[in-house]
Amino acid sequence: MADVLIYLSAVIAGLAFLLVLFRFIKGPSAVDRVIAFDGLTIVCITGILLAALAEGRGIYLDVALVYALLSFLGVIVVARFLDRGF
Amino acid sequence: MAALLDIVGGLLLLAGTTFLFFGGLGLVRMPDVYNRIQAGTKATTLGTLLSLAGTAFLYPAWSLKLLLIGIFLLFTNPLSSQVLARAAHRRGAMKTPQTVVDRLEEDTGEHP
Numbered sequence: 001m002a003d004v005l006i007y008l009s010a011v012i013a014g015l016a017f018l019l020v021l022f023r024f025i026k027g028p029s030a031v032d033r034v035i036a037f038d039g040l041t042i043v044c045i046t047g048i049l050l051a052a053l054a055e056g057r058g059i060y061l062d063v064a065l066v067y068a069l070l071s072f073l074g075v076i077v078v079a080r081f082l083d084r085g086f
Numbered sequence: 087m088a089a090l091l092d093i094v095g096g097l098l099l100l101a102g103t104t105f106l107f108f109g110g111l112g113l114v115r116m117p118d119v120y121n122r123i124q125a126g127t128k129a130t131t132l133g134t135l136l137s138l139a140g141t142a143f144l145y146p147a148w149s150l151k152l153l154l155i156g157i158f159l160l161f162t163n164p165l166s167s168q169v170l171a172r173a174a175h176r177r178g179a180m181k182t183p184q185t186v187v188d189r190l191e192e193d194t195g196e197h198p
Contacts, residue, residue, distance in 0.1 A: 001089070002144060005096025009137075012103040016133075019110030023122070031119050031174040035126050038166060039113055042130040043106055045155070046137045050099075052148075053141060061151045068155060072162040076169055083173040 010050045017043045034078050041071035095143030102136030105129050117182040119174045127167035134159055 020043060024036035045064050052060035112125025138156045142149045175190055 002092035002096040005100055009099040009103040012107050016106040016110040019114050023113045029119065029179060031170060031177065031179055032122060034170060035122055036113060039109065039126045039130055042134055046103065046106060046134055049137055049141050053144060058148050061148060061155065065155050065158065068158055072166055075166045079169040079173045083176055
C-alpha cells in the first residue's frame with residue numbers, strides 16, 4: 001500500500017518538475033528563471049527524499065540537506081548579483 | 087499499527103507532492119514576477135514540509151534528520167524569496183495591471 005503511494009507521489013513530483021522546468025525555459029526575465037531554479041531545487045529535495053524511501057537508505061537525507069544548503073547559497077548569490085552587480 | 091503509520095505517511099507524501107504540483111502550476115499560470123514568487127515559494131515550502139512529515143511517518147528512525155531539513159527549509163525559503171522580490175523590484179520588473187498597492191514604491195519612490 002505504502003509503496004503504491006510512494007510511486008504515485010513520485011509521478012506527481014515529476015509532473016511538478018516538468019511544470020517548473022517550463023517556466024525555467026520560457027521565463028521572460030532573469031528573475032523568473034531564478035525563481036524557477038529555486039522551485040526546481042525544492043522539487044529535487046523531495047525527489048531525493050522519495051529515492052531514499054524507495055531504496056530504504058537514510059544516508060540520502062544527508063545529500064538532501066547539503067543540496068538544500070548549496071541551492072540556497074546559489075539563489076542568494078544570483079539575487080544579489082541581479083540586485084546590484086558584483 | 088505499523089500498517090496505519092504506513093498509510094498515514096503515504097497519504098502525507100501524496101498531499102505534499104500535490105502541493106508541489108500546485109506550486110508548479112502557479113509558477114506557469116501567474117501573470118507577473120511577484121505573483122510567481124508567491125506561488126512558487128509558499129506552496130512548494132508547504133509541499134516539502136508535508137513530504138518530510140510523511141517520510142517521518144514511514145521511517146520513524148530518520149525523524150531527527152528530517153526535522154533538521156525542515157527547520158533549515160523554514161529558515162531559508164522565505165529569505166531567498168524576499169531577496170528575489172527585492173531584486174525584481176529594484177530591476178523594475180513589470181507589475182500586472184490588476185496591482186492595487188505597492189508599499190515599497192510609496193516608501194522609497196522607486197518606480198518599477
